[in-house]
Amino acid sequence: MLTYIGRRLALTIPTIFALMFLTFLAVRLVPGDPVEVRTGERGISPERLAQFRHELGLDQPVWKQFADYVSGLAQGDFGISLVTKEPVLKEFLTLFPATLELAFFATVFAVTFGIPFGVVAALRRGGILDHGLMGVALFGYSMPIFWWGLLLILFFSVQLDLTPVSGRIDLLYYFEPVTGFMTIDALISGQEGAFASALSHLVLPAVVLGTIPLAAIARMTRSSMLEVLEEDYVRTARAKGLPPLRVIGLHALRNAMIPVVTVIGLQGGTLLAGAVLTETIFAWPGVGKWLIESIFRRDYPALQGGVLLISSILVLVNLGVDIVNGVINPRVRHGR
C-alpha cells in the first residue's frame, strides 16, 4: 500500500511542475500586458512605460521571470497582486472558503438528486421515467451555466420572489468572517435569521453549479445500476424472496456506488471551472470571480498563483480519490 501511495505521490510532482510552467506561460500569451491595460486611450510616455515595466519586472527576459517565480514559490511566496498589492496567497485564502462552501452545497444537491434519478431510471429502463430523467440529465449536462443561472434568477427570484438574486447573505446582517464559510459564521454570529438568509442565498448558485455534476452522477448511477441488477447475487437475493426495496437499496445500490463515488470525486474540476461563471452571475465573492477580474486586469501574479493553487488542489483531490480507490479495491492498488 505504501509503495502505491509513494508512486502516486511521485507522479504528482511533475504534474505540479508542469502546471507551474503552463500557468506562467498561459497568462503571458494573453494579448496585452498589465501596463497596456492600464493606459487606455491616454497614451503614455515611453519613459513612464519603461519605468512601469521595470517596476513590474516585465523588462526581464521571460526565463528570468520564470526563475524568480519558481524560487518565490519554493519559499511559499506566490507573489503580490499587481492590482491590490496584497499577497496572492492571502487573497486566495480569503476567498477560497466561499468557493468551497458553494462547491460543497452544489455537490450535496447533485448527489441528493443525481443518485435517486439514476436508480429510478435504471429500474424503469426503457420506460417514460427513464427517458424523461435521462433527457433531463442530458439537458442539464449541456446547459450553458451562464444562461441557466440567469434563467433561474429571472424565474425564482424576480417572478416568484422565492430566493434572493445574488450575494451570500442579506445586507442586513454584518459580522466579521471567522471561518469564511458564511453558513458557519452566521451560526457563530448568533444573529437571528442570519443562517436562514445564508442558506437561502446558497440555493440558486448551488443548483446552477450542481446541475452538470447531477447529470453526470445520474447517468453513471443508471448504467452502474443496470449492470449490477444483472448480477447473479441480485437474482439470488430476489429468488430468496427478499423485499424489492432491500434488494435494490442494500444489495444492488451498494455495489453500484463504487464507480459513482469515483465520478463524484472527479466532479471537483467541473465544480471549480463552473464556479468561475456561477460566481460572476451570483456576485459570489469566491476565487472564480477573482480570477475573472484578474484576467481583465492582466494581474499576472494573481492569475498564475490562483490557477496554480486551484489546479494543485484538484491534483491533490485526484490523488485522494486514487488512494481511496486503492484502499477499497486491491486490483487498483496492484495495478491489475
Next chain:
Amino acid sequence: MSRTIRGSVAAVSFAAAVLASTALSAKTLVYCSEGSPENFTPALNTTGTSLDAARPVFNQLVEFERGTTKVVPGLAEKWDISDDGKVITFHLRKGVKFHSGINNFKPTRDFNADDVLFSFNRQGDPKHPYHKVSGGAYDYYNDMEMPKLIQKLEKVDDYTIRMTLSEPNAPFIANLAMDLGTIHSAEYADFLMKQGKPEQFDQIPVGTGPFQFVAYQKDAVIRFKAFPQYWGGKAKIDDLVYAITPDATARYAKLKKGECQVMFGPNPADLAKMKEDKDINLLSQPGLNIAYVAFNVQKKPFDDKHVRQAYIMAIDKAAIIRDVYQGAGQAAKNLIPPTIWSYNDKVKDYGYDPEKARQLLKEAGVQTPLDIDLWYMPVQRPYNPNAKRIAEMMQADLAKVGLNAKLVTYEWGEYRKRLQQGEHITGQLGWTGDNGDPDNFFFLLGCSAARAGGQNLSKWCDKNFDDRLVKAKQIPNVAERTKLYEEMQTIAHDEAPQMTIAHSVVFEPIRKEVTGYKVSPLGRHDFYGVEVK
C-alpha cells in the same frame, strides 16, 4: 506571527467589535456596483470602479458640482489667481473634521494646510515617505502633467496654500477637482507610519467626506455610514452600501426586487423594459466622450480637405447611431459633447449625401475606385459599443462612392501605438473626458499632439486652430475662452481632420423611491444629497 498580520488581526477584531452592533437603518441606499475596488486611495487609481468606491469618503480643494462639470468650492472656500495666471492662492475652509478610522485612529485636529501638502507631495515628491507605498503609481497626476505644472507648493499659514505654476494654465483648477486632488489626513498617515502599517492607509480610508468607511468585504460589499459632522451637513441617507454585482442582468434583477436602489451600467437590451417599469426611473445623459474616425492628413489623398468632407458625407451616420448604439448614442457634430461649456450648437453637421461625396471626390481629382484602409478597435469602449460593426457599415457606405476600405485591426495596445505613430489612413478611436474642461478634448487636435506617437491621430496641425488652443489654455476668463473654443469648433468642422461619430448616452436606472440622484456627465456615482423615501 508577523507584525503586519498581527496588526491586521487587531484591526479586524476592533472592527468586528464596533460593527457587531451595527444594523442597517431605515434610510439605507444600496448601490449595485460592477466590480471590486483596487484600494481606497483615488490618487493611485484610474478605473471608475475604484474611484467611485473611494469618493464618498473624501473631498478635494475644489469639486465638480453634482450632476455637472462646473467647478465649485470644496475644502477651499475660495481662491485667487495672480494677474499673470501663474500663482493660485487657496483659502481653506475652517472647522472641517476628519473621520475616525476603524483601526483606532482618532483625529486630534481639524483639516488644515498640512493635509494639502501631504496629499500633493505624496504624489509629486519621490522622497516623500508615502510616495512608494502601495506601488506608488500616480497615473492621473502624471498624465495631467502636474509634476511639470506645479513649480512650488507652499503653506502660507494653517489655512492658506499657495501654488506656483510653471506657466499659466486655465484648466488647472478643473484638474484639481479630479480625484488626483483628493485630500487625505496627514495625521492619519503619521499614525500609521508610527505603527509600521503605512499600507493600511490605502485600505482603510479616512477623509473629510460625507460618508465614513465602515467595512469592505472583499469582492462582496463595501459599507459606509453618514458622517454626522460633515462640513456640508449630514447626508440624507444613514447608510450607503455598495453591493458588488458584476453581471448586468443580475444587477437589474436586484433593482427590480428592491435589493438595490441604484445600479451601474444596464444592458442595452434591457433599456426598453426599464423604461416601462413602473418602479424604475431610467435617467440618461450624453456621456463625456466622443467616438471618431481620424483621417491621416499626412497621407494622400486625405491631405485634401474636400476628400475628407466627401468621406464624411458618404457615411450614413444616422444608421450607425440607430443600429450600433441602439438608442444609447447621440450623433456628434463637434469634438466635445453638449454637456461641456462652449459647445457650439451653430455648427451644422455635413449630413448623409453620397451624391455630393462622389462629386467632391471627382473635383479633388481622386481616381475611383480608390483603395484605402479603415482601422477599428478590437475592443468595446465606453464611447463605442462595436467598432467592428461600425467599420463594416462604413465600408459598405464608402464602397458606394468608390472608396474601397480595407478593414484593419490589431491587439488593443498595439492598435493604439500604431495609430499614434500615424500608420493608418483612416482609423477609429475615441476619448473620454477627465475634468469637463474643453481643453481636455481639444488638445487631441493640437499641433503638439500631432508628432509621431502623439494623441492627435489626424496628424493635423492648423495654425488657426492651434493658436486659439494655446491662447485659451492660458487665459482664465471663461467668456473669452468660450469664444475661442466656439471658433475652434467651426474651424474643425470646415477642415474636417476627423469625422465625429457619436457621444454615447449614459443610462442610470434608479428606483422610484430614490430622490435627488443626479447623473454625472463625468460618469461618477455620487450619493451625497440623495434621499430614499
